[in-house]
Amino acid sequence: GQNIDQPTEMTATEGAIVQINCTYQTSGFNGLFWYQQHAGEAPTFLSYNVLDGLEEKGRFSSFLSRSKGYSYLLLKELQMKDSASYLCAAMDSNYQLIWGAGTKLIIKP
Amino acid sequence: GAVVSQHPSWVICKSGTSVKIECRSLDFQATTMFWYRQFPKQSLMLMATSNEGSKATYEQGVEKDKFLINHASLTLSTLTVTSAHPEDSSFYICSARGGRVAGELFFGEGSRLTVL
Numbered sequence: 001g002q003n004i005d006q007p008t009e010m011t012a013t014e015g016a017i018v019q020i021n022c023t024y025q026t027s028g029f030n031g032l033f034w035y036q037q038h039a040g041e042a043p044t045f046l047s048y049n050v051l052d053g054l055e056e057k058g059r060f061s062s063f064l065s066r067s068k069g070y071s072y073l074l075l076k077e078l079q080m081k082d083s084a085s086y087l088c089a090a091m092d093s094n095y096q097l098i099w100g101a102g103t104k105l106i107i108k109p
Numbered sequence: 110g111a112v113v114s115q116h117p118s119w120v121i122c123k124s125g126t127s128v129k130i131e132c133r134s135l136d137f138q139a140t141t142m143f144w145y146r147q148f149p150k151q152s153l154m155l156m157a158t159s160n161e162g163s164k165a166t167y168e169q170g171v172e173k174d175k176f177l178i179n180h181a182s183l184t185l186s187t188l189t190v191t192s193a194h195p196e197d198s199s200f201y202i203c204s205a206r207g208g209r210v211a212g213e214l215f216f217g218e219g220s221r222l223t224v225l
Contacts, residue, residue: 033213042115042202042216043153087152097214101152 002026004100006088011106012078020073020086020103028093032064032071035087037102043087046073075105083107112136113205115217122193123225129189130220132203138183139205143214144176147200159186193224 003025012018024032031050035043049055049064049071061074073086088100112135122128132142140161145153157178158166165178177189190197200221204214 040200040219040221042204042219043214044216045213048213097155099152099155104150 002092002098004088004090004098006100006103008101009104009106011108014078014080014107014109016078017074017076018078018105020075020105022071022073022088022100024069024071024088024090024098026090026092026098029066030091030093030095032062033089033091033097034062034071034073035089036084037087038084046086078107080107080109113203113215113217115203115220117220118218119221121223121225124194125192127189127191128193128222129187130201130203132186132188132205132217134184134205139186140183142180142186142203142205144178144186144188145202145204147202153202190222193222195224198222198224
């Protein structure tokens with residue numbers, strides 16, 4: 001079956017760095033997405049990886065290893081506004097997104 | 110980037126009534142839109158895929174007669190929750206593919222439904 005695993009909750013300190021891991025098992029693979037979702041709001045797109053390696057976009061970076069079925073989202077210089085849920089989603093061979101349950105990130109001052 | 114607008118943002122209704130939620134792509138044409146439901150502290154659950162000009166494709170366990178989807182134009186899809194019950198209370202979100210990245214989804218603002 002198809003499955004996405006990511007931690008339920010993580011806590012980090014303002015100004016620090018945090019890495020949110022995601023492992024996936026899908027029927028075929030057409031890319032890995034990360035979305036940010038603040039409480040009570042719809043998700044917003046953060047990143048997309050389809051090739052192995054690290055994609056950097058400002059304070060956020062995303063990494064993919066297709067052979068390991070593994071990705072992570074790296075957040076640097078954490079700000080209080082980064083407190084949100086981070087959703088990992090893998091696209092299968094039918095271009096359907098398989099969603100993880102999300103990782104709630106709590107930022108402490 | 111592409112904009113998807115959803116309306117209403119909040120709706121409260123009595124049990125047994127029907128509620129319609131609209132999802133519009135404002136600056137692009139969306140042949141396919143997706144409807145999700147999200148319960149508190151849970152991830153998105155795909156309910157159905159809405160295809161312009163044809164019937165929606167429902168996920169397993171989603172009642173198509175209860176959750177009516179109409180995708181009459183390239184910019185509008187509607188979800189009607191018929192004979193709503195308190196257990197239908199949830200956050201409903203639509204999305205459409207419209208970004209430069211293949212498969213990137215743009216989400217509407219979401220509609221929070223409370224059935225009394």
